[in-house]
Amino acid sequence: AQSVAQPEDQVNVAEGNPLTVKCTYSVSGNPYLFWYVQYPNRGLQFLLKYITGDNLVKGSYGFEAEFNKSQTSFHLKKPSALVSDSALYFCASSGGGATNKLIFGTGTLLAVQP
């Protein structure tokens, strides 16, 4: 069965420091991987996705993610964190096929301290 794991419930980082939010996946076939961000009481906003090609994907607000097939990981990164980056981050995967259903991880709360 497909699954997405986010091993950390919360990540704390100081403003200006690099941040990493971890994601691993278990998907049959070609993995299509996504990152979304959610601010309190709001919907999910799309950040970036990996479909094929370059393993380093750049997205919105300075975020990027690296696809690593051997480690089945798709970690989200940013070189310099901002307080405004504090939010809930979701990794998701659709495993290919004729439908576009996403399987979500449980989310990681990113807290950036000033």
Added chain:
Amino acid sequence: DGGITQSPKYLFRKEGQNVTLSCEQNLNHDAMYWYRQDPGQGLRLIYYSQIVNDFQKGDIAEGYSVSREKKESFPLTVTSAQKNPTAFYLCASSIPAGSSGNTIYFGEGSWLTVV
């Protein structure tokens, strides 16, 4: 502005009552989805529709019903059979329906609380 509109933002349901959450999109997307969000559990798929007049059950469809009479609209009814309906409900859409990897876009969500 193009987007996905969910209403109402907050809804209260009495025991034994059916309630309907509205979802409208003007993105000309083929596929629409309903997800439920509970703390610590991520998002779980309730129903999805790839085309008008067709929809499929997701992972947690029991106690819910949907319709897709128009491309723009995908309302979700939470029936009295859903015993624990208190949650944040998210509607989403994507184009085209027939392949994976297309970005799914979300509405702002609706809070449903049982009183």
